[in-house]
Amino acid sequence: MSDDANLIERFLEMLVAEAGVSRHTLSAYQTDLEQASAIFGGRLSSADRDAISRLSSHWRALQNSTVARKSSSLRRFFGFLVEEGFRDDDPSDALPRPGLSRSLPKTLSHAEIASLFQLIAEDLGRAPVKASMARLAAIMELLYGSGLRASELVALPRSSITGDKPFLIIKGKGDKERLVPISQQARSAVRRWAEFVDPQEKWLFPSRTGHISRVRLFQIIKEHAARAGISPAKISPHVLRHAFATHLLEGGADLRALQTLLGHSDISTTQIYTHIDSTRLVELVNNRHPLGQVDLAR
Known part of the structure; x- marks a missing residue:
């Protein structure tokens, strides 16, 4: 099996396990990736930006909606x-963007986050504390409280x-290290969970064969959401990471600080969050800008 074929297969498995995509959507991804791989002679996964930019000529006869779908798949x-460490750079900015705007990341409201943590507090208040509840509390504190990626947490x-x-x-994408602040509450949650983990264990969240998988992590989060009355389709570890970033920005966090906390190498990746809290930004201009205090109609 070629590198492309193997990586495409692993990618499709991830889509099923983590995103729960439909059979039709999965088939569309597979077709788009295999056709693009054929264009590059089975070397799509290692193609650079210059090579990727030439896809426009191959897709010239296609409708904009089809080009948009293919670009989205790639x-x-x-x-x-990049997330899995198979390459250090992401050349996808060279893909055609036929009149598309970048979609905003999914997030959760403050009320939804509160309901998730309220349920955890109720579970931890029942003695004796179950190991599964201690693990869930540690996971949620680290995902929402520190913005860790799923791959980083497991x-x-x-x-x-x-x-x-x-x-x-x-150690995040590209083996780059960063410091991530951990709240006292998160440290307490981790210490509580660590009491259930064999001191000889290598991993904080172990399984029978190593550490828990990202698939199992997704299952744990979605099961908890269902218990809290939140649609499992709305939540994932990545959505909790987005909520972490969004709520920090709403609280007045500096965009550069947010870039550091999220481990983004490019500030442009972080800037998408500036589009989420538009109401607060409008209020900021109205309340703080000098012209916001002047009635020009007088």
């Missing part, structure tokens, strides 16, 4: 390759949070 595929060593250190050292 964009998500390259994002997967691979946390058991020793990653020790003593009173107010931060984690995370």
Whole structure:
């Protein structure tokens, strides 16, 4: 099996496990990726920006909607390759964008987040505390409280949070390290969960064969959402990461600080969050800009 075929297969498996895409959507992704791979002689996964930019000529006769779909498929595929460490750069900005605007990331409201954590607090208030509840509390505190990626969370060593250190050292995309602040509440949740983990374990969230998989992490989050009365389709570890970023921005966080916390190498990736809280930004201009205090009709 070629590299492209193997990586496309793994990508499709991820779509089924983590995104729950339909059979029709999965077939469309597979067709788009296999056709693009054929154009590059089976080397789509390693194609650079110059090569990717030449896809426009191959797709010239197609309708804009078809080009948009193909670009979306490849964009998500390259994002997967970077997320999983199969390549260090994402060349998808060279893909055709036929009149499309970038979609906003899904997020959760403050009320929905409150309901998720209220249910956890109720579960932890029942003695004795179950291991599954202690694990869930630690997972939620780290995903929403620190904005970790799913891949970063599942691979946390058991020793990653020790003593009173107010931060984690995370190895993210491209093996780049960053400091992630950890709240006292998150440290308490992790310490509670660590009591259920064998001190000899390598991983903070172990399984029988290593650490828990991203698929299992998605299942845990979605099961909890259903119990809290939130549609499982609305939530994922990545949605919690987006909620972390959105709510920090709403609270007045600086965009550069948010870029550091999320581990974005390019500020343009972080800037998408400026479109989410438009109401607060309008109020900021009206209330703080000098002209906002002047009645020009007088």
